[in-house]
Amino acid sequence: MSRGPDAPGARVRDLLGLVRGHRKAVLVAVLLTLVGAVLGLAQPLLAREAITQAGTGRAAWGLVAVLAALFVAQALLGAFGRFLLERTGEGIVLGLRRSLIGHLLKLPIPVYDERRIGDLVSRTGADTTVLRDVVAQSFVDLVTGVITTAGIVALMVWLDVTLFVLVFVTVAAGALLVVGAVRGMRAASERTQASVGAMAADLDRALGAIRTVRASRAEQRETERIGRQADSAYRSGVRTARLACVADPAVELAANGTLLLVLLVGGVRVARDAASLGDLVAFLLYASYLAVPLASTFHAVTTIQRGMGALQRVWEVLALPVEENRASSPVAAEPARTTAVLEFRDVRFHYPDRPVLHGVSFEVPPRSLVALAGRSGEGKSTVLALVERFYDPQGGSILLEGRDVRELSRAQCRARLAFVEQNTPVLHGTLRDNITYADPDADVAEIDRVVRLADLGDLVARLPAGLDTEVGDRGCTLSGGERQRVALARALLTKPSLLLLDEPTSQLDAMTEAVLAETVARVAAECALLVIAHRPSTLRSADCVVLLDGGRVAARGTPAQLLSDSELYRRLAT
Numbered sequence: 001m002s003r004g005p006d007a008p009g010a011r012v013r014d015l016l017g018l019v020r021g022h023r024k025a026v027l028v029a030v031l032l033t034l035v036g037a038v039l040g041l042a043q044p045l046l047a048r049e050a051i052t053q054a055g056t057g058r059a060a061w062g063l064v065a066v067l068a069a070l071f072v073a074q075a076l077l078g079a080f081g082r083f084l085l086e087r088t089g090e091g092i093v094l095g096l097r098r099s100l101i102g103h104l105l106k107l108p109i110p111v112y113d114e115r116r117i118g119d120l121v122s123r124t125g126a127d128t129t130v131l132r133d134v135v136a137q138s139f140v141d142l143v144t145g146v147i148t149t150a151g152i153v154a155l156m157v158w159l160d161v162t163l164f165v166l167v168f169v170t171v172a173a174g175a176l177l178v179v180g181a182v183r184g185m186r187a188a189s190e191r192t193q194a195s196v197g198a199m200a201a202d203l204d205r206a207l208g209a210i211r212t213v214r215a216s217r218a219e220q221r222e223t224e225r226i227g228r229q230a231d232s233a234y235r236s237g238v239r240t241a242r243l244a245c246v247a248d249p250a251v252e253l254a255a256n257g258t259l260l261l262v263l264l265v266g267g268v269r270v271a272r273d274a275a276s277l278g279d280l281v282a283f284l285l286y287a288s289y290l291a292v293p294l295a296s297t298f299h300a301v302t303t304i305q306r307g308m309g310a311l312q313r314v315w316e317v318l319a320l321p322v323e324e325n326r327a328s329s330p331v332a333a334e335p336a337r338t339t340a341v342l343e344f345r346d347v348r349f350h351y352p353d354r355p356v357l358h359g360v361s362f363e364v365p366p367r368s369l370v371a372l373a374g375r376s377g378e379g380k381s382t383v384l385a386l387v388e389r390f391y392d393p394q395g396g397s398i399l400l401e402g403r404d405v406r407e408l409s410r411a412q413c414r415a416r417l418a419f420v421e422q423n424t425p426v427l428h429g430t431l432r433d434n435i436t437y438a439d440p441d442a443d444v445a446e447i448d449r450v451v452r453l454a455d456l457g458d459l460v461a462r463l464p465a466g467l468d469t470e471v472g473d474r475g476c477t478l479s480g481g482e483r484q485r486v487a488l489a490r491a492l493l494t495k496p497s498l499l500l501l502d503e504p505t506s507q508l509d510a511m512t513e514a515v516l517a518e519t520v521a522r523v524a525a526e527c528a529l530l531v532i533a534h535r536p537s538t539l540r541s542a543d544c545v546v547l548l549d550g551g552r553v554a555a556r557g558t559p560a561q562l563l564s565d566s567e568l569y570r571r572l573a574t
Helices: 010-021 023-055 061-104 110-116 117-159 161-208 210-215 220-270 275-320 380-387 410-415 429-433 444-455 457-462 481-490 510-524 537-538 559-565 567-574
Strands: 340-352 353-365 369-373 395-400 418-419 499-502 529-530 544-549 551-558
Touching: 010 061, 010 117, 010 275, 023 061, 023 117, 023 161, 023 275, 061 117, 061 275, 110 510, 117 161, 117 275, 161 220, 161 275, 210 220, 220 275, 340 380, 353 369, 353 395, 353 529, 353 551, 369 380, 369 510, 369 537, 380 395, 380 499, 380 529, 410 418, 429 444, 429 481, 429 559, 444 457, 444 481, 481 499, 481 537, 510 529, 537 567, 544 559, 544 567, 551 567, 559 567
Parallel strands: 369 529, 369 544, 418 499, 499 529
Antiparallel strands: 340 353, 340 395, 544 551
């Protein structure tokens, strides 16, 4: 059902497509609602007959009992039909939200670089809620409202054509105003939803860095920034409200005005014996009933307009390409397979706004520690992102355990790797949840092994519930060094062939750094390591240092060799 952002806007039939697979439940709900409406239409006729019998002196208790039974039956059918619709609407939106969640988590990394995460989250929440209202209420309200209105009109014509003409003129006058207002509601609604999405994105940005916001005394600036988006949503909402305020009095005119006219004109006709009191009461009841389907039809039309805007925004997300998880077409055979765990061969890469790597080549042998060094912005983090296949190079080739990564799916590549980011994200949950994130079924012995390797024993012993202690949102109860070691334990649990470390000592004190250096040395005996290094201690512990400068490999060798041969390395190392 997905369409591109440049595709024509969503239409009513596209909204109807949402109920595909739920048609039986929706049909039953519509039928129940219609049966309830028919029972409601019969009530004025019974009231008319009861009044007529009372006028002749006969008791009408039987008709009163039937009238009460119809009233109760109508209420029960309406309640059950509404519940069925609400449940169906929730089911449809559940499927849509699951599709969005799965899609959002599979987008290519460049999409996250370009899009506001908060806005994407808003589409999963706010926009799908609008669609739920459309499915659960508006479609059925529109169908039953139109059919009920047609039935009421037919009965009113049958009872008194003269009074019906008055009703028709009044309703038509209100309808002209409603049609004019509805035309602008969709555009105003789309602007409101877009502004709400932008507001959510800005709020997510501020809350994600709340400590920096507080330390920078930037609460007021962020409040004003987010407030501007709230102001935009307010203006669009006010425009929608203005249009609704034009339409609402029109509906009120069509409802209350008809009642007043019918009461005045009909009363005069009854006084002159031109009509019976029973006919007038029945007509008045139908005129009062007419207000409900007219109002529900108007509300349904406005909600459907909003729903089409929400569906368009959902389409835009579902139209975004997901990350390919299959091997590319077979590549030309390499002249020789490498014995290295990882090899870069003349790799070139550029972001949309700037080039980064210009023919980078190096190897990571088995059970070795290779350090990537260089000034900021030279492409070190990009190298790790290419190894993880967050991006694909524009030229050259990357070999993992002797195979071109294009011959493997992304999942197959990542199964051989582990990655510890510099910012070391720790997820909300327990310490155990975070350590076992990549391998939820790991046994106790394996967890204990990585806890020892990452030197987390003291932390586990200190926490009140040990591994089952909650670590707070983004691991806020842990120090930077503790988060780093948790991320390292998480990476080691999968027993990777290659471990990628993005400056692992950046948040550690000298003592913890020395402990981590010993840990890294032990890990190097089990798997290969590719480490982005800035600190001299990390550089000195490497078996080989690859020095990047200007997006190229400026030098390569042992720390001792580079210390004597490379001026750039000497500046970095000291």
